[in-house]
Amino acid sequence: MAVQSWAELLRSSKKTALIHDGKRKIHYLFADGKEMAEEYDFKTDDLIVRKWRTKSTLGSQGQWQIEVGEPLAANIASLDSEMIKENCSNPVFMRKDTKSCFQWRIRNLPYPKEVFSVSVEPSGRCCIVKTSNKKYYKKFSVPDLDRIQLPLDCSALSFTYANDTLIISYKKPKEILTLEHELLRELKKLKGTSEGDVDCKTQ
Template sequence: MYRSDLGRGTTTAIKVSGRLRVQTTYEVSGVEMVEEWSSPTSLLSRRWREASALGKDGEWEWEIGVRPPARVEAGGEIKASDVNPQFIGRDSEDKFVWHVTRCPWPEDNYSVSYDGERDEFVLRTGNRKYYKRWRVPTLVRMGLGGEGLEVRVRWMGDGEDLVVIEVEKNEGVKEEERRRRKEREKAAEGMEGGGGDCKQS
């Protein structure tokens, strides 16, 4: 969700199948965010949706994790190719992480740069088989750019065919995430009795 005007939100936390599910609703902007955590520092997924002008819920946008596959009705519908690379957002305490699957080309084929004019990172392959531009929603929400951030690209071959892109988080991002971690912990207090919630500023 590429917005910096989310406003004040209310967060609720519950345990679902051994995971902590954190749901935040931003009253003024009409945006909803849902995260799932396997531990206080291990984020499994983060998704967003925004109500339409008529008040209907919009489609979920996945920032972290993988969108579940859509059901295929009898008679079939067009499905995305399962041989093309797939770009997946991940996360860690110190880095923004993305995985690009189905990339069989060797490591020296990949390069990542930052386009300051468009505020986007760019992944290119030397053989021109794959090209991807993307923004980092967390940086957008905090009003920050990606200039000067350390970027690392690794290729996991030997049958995995996985490219791992890591961008170092600056201290401002880490501090904000520590603050939000405390809010999650507060929201989770007493959830054994049916859930906890807290206000966000």
């Protein structure tokens, strides 16, 4: 899907807006039944959450899949305390973007910085994080680039490490920056309320 067709898909989707709790919440419904929900900080316009939901083959609503934002703490209440204790020390992978970069954080990685390597695998359209001590390995894609069929650029990738957290940054290409700027301008025209969703298709 090229830049133009993804932008067109966003434009043609049915959007509802809600201003609540200092956030601009947007719900997109696409023609194929897929849903996307986004939350932006109302003051800074930073993207806080993006999640997707598709219908199952039987037509029932699937679970929300987080693309950007804190991972859902699913079924924590139903786990016993031993399980919760064990899970607390597991690495936690999440995406939290900035204005200029896609950014991922992996918490609970108590290893020296020099053991980490982060690379791009262009043929697999993914980034790979691994440690020389064989303690951690993670492969992840950049959906934003996949949607508009942009190649991954190894020079855009960098990482820092502090407080047992690896922070991986990928500099957004100009096509993405332009698209995000135009989308935000459109979203700000939607008439959202703080009391409920408003159908903005006709605005």
